[in-house]
Amino acid sequence: GESVGLHLPTLSVQEGDNSIINCAYSNSASDYFIWYKQESGKGPQFIIDIRSNMDKRQGQRVTVLLNKTVKHLSLQIAATQPGDSAVYFCAERGGSSNTGKLIFGQGTTLQVKP
């Protein structure tokens, strides 16, 4: 079946360092991927997305990389700040058979040490 997973449940980084959060997916037909940030007691907040016809997309301080060969997605956060501390989820949207539905990974908790 389909599954989306993150390699590490918790990632601890020093303030100012770069963070890399990884995600593996299993559905090779998935054509759209999203990264969300969730702070405690709040709903997920959109960070960045990428379509399957791309392998890299950059935002403000964030970069998403997509490797379709090994079905791997990563989120890179540059110069990590204390405000980046949160749980990060990747999500995939399948092909036409799963229109609109997202499949979420388990989440990685990012802890930023001052």
Added chain:
Amino acid sequence: DGGITQSPKYLFRKEGQNVTLSCEQNLNHDAMYWYRQDPGQGLRLIYYSQIVNDFQKGDIAEGYSVSREKKESFPLTVTSAQKNPTAFYLCASDTGSNQPQHFGDGTRLSIL
């Protein structure tokens, strides 16, 4: 501001009681979704609706019901048949195409 409003923020249910969680959006989105989140877990899809007066079961629909009478509103009822209702419930919406889902700030449901 445009967004998704969920209410109440906290809700308590007694044994044998049905409770309804509200979700309203003013983003003019066609599609709306309900997810359940348990501690330390990802989001699991309960129900979704891609158009008014139509909705489909997600992966964990048992013990839940929904309605979609208006584009802006997608209430979720947690029935007494749901034996483990304690969770964080999240509502989302999108345009139905390859655009990100936008989420509300959730309702935390607990059992008295």
